[in-house]
Amino acid sequence: MVIWEKCTARLKEELSIAEFNTWIMPLQASEQDGVLRLFAPNRFVLDQVEMYYKEKVEALCERLTDGTIAQVLIEVGTFHNETPIEHDDRKSEHRPPRTTKRSTGRTEKVAAHVSNLNSEFTFDTFVEGKSNQIARAASLQIGNNPGRAYNPFFIYGGVGLGKTHLMHAIGNTLLSKDRSRRVVYIHSERFVADMVRALQHNQITEFKRYYRSLNALLIDDVQFFAGKERSQEEFFHTFNALFESKQQIILTSDRYPKEVSGLEERLKSRFGWGLTVSVDPPDLETRVAILQSKAAIMDVDLPDEVGFFVARRIKSNIRELEGALRRLVANAEFTGQELTVDFAKAVLRDMLIAQDKMITIDNIQKVVAEYYKIRITDLISAKRTRSISRPRQIAMTLAKELTKHSLPEIGTAFGGRDHTTVIHATKKINSLRKEEIAVEEDYKNLLRILTS
């Protein structure tokens, strides 16, 4: 990578040694079609480079290449410039040096691949809780035995709940067991963009060959395929090729496969062929454990009461939880103050206000009414038939779980009921969730809709 070598030589002169070693040294680079792609080992490095160094790199590229490099992209991942593999026989000892032999007997070149895996997203750094137990257990099995039991593997759930983390953890496990595996993580939007570029540059054959030569294809947020017919068509054939040759396919989405609108039926039905699991919003204890685990990774001692305070207030999304922790730690370091609950209250003030505003009782009533196809006025009426009272009890339980309103306030919002009615409702629903699968499913679906 001559251009990147030239760039880094200049950056070394311009930046301090500490800056250069911390932010520039860890980057890997590849260059194709006028695009310089930089790979950061983690999100933290990526953010710093985006914020402080990207412009400098762009200017250097422009100067050093007379404008041949038109774009600089930065993403989390690793560039593997590895020897391509033999499609029909994946045992490494049979692998030819630079070519791939297809079933036709023809020998074809396959592009070196980029795994895009974030090395920090592993099973070791993933905290297990009731909300992700099944998803995690299945992911572990796939890491140990890909392409067999659960293919495709489909993980769905609300925003920021660990789908991508689990997907990377599987990919990292696959690679840790055999470095020569061709494992590729890609966001579905990126897949679409790459395909469009391949079409524009007359490279669609290479594009197809590349994706069909993989041992594991990890596609994130497949709901973004919605309405993109040509991409769906291409992905459909890639899916079939990988599936038939028993290579692992892992997909994530914000909703259950059948609920993803704008996707062709044949894709939806294929997505459900293997195993579909959900990740749900974690309970309080898991949220605290996640905070403690992230703090330990950052080498920070997080007092329990601060962990509980933050976890109590930020419920809907682990990414937000992590953002809050990062903000706390950075502020404590800058100001030299101790991590206390009062300090957390002050530093996270705007974030907590935004959280409190996010889920309102009105919104819960609207979503629950839509879900059960009843009217909002029914929820606050005196009607006591099961088809109305059960959704009402669920809505009250959700209001207790997701908002900061007191029991009397919740009671008032549900047609002026007493706070003891709210207590009864939450007890009833929590015990029904253990006894009746349908209630548990409904509750989890509603939680997902409300927190995503």
Ligand SMILES: Nc1ncnc2c1ncn2[C@@H]1O[C@H](COP(=O)(O)OP(=O)(O)OP(=O)(O)O)[C@@H](O)[C@H]1O
């Ligand atoms: N159980 C967990 N243990 C530790 N960290 C977690 C856990 N679940 C989520 N996280 C962290 O939360 C952040 C968001 O997770 P992730 O990116 O996997 O969410 P996602 O479900 O893919 O969201 P999106 O729908 O926005 O793509 C990541 O930094 C991830 O490490």
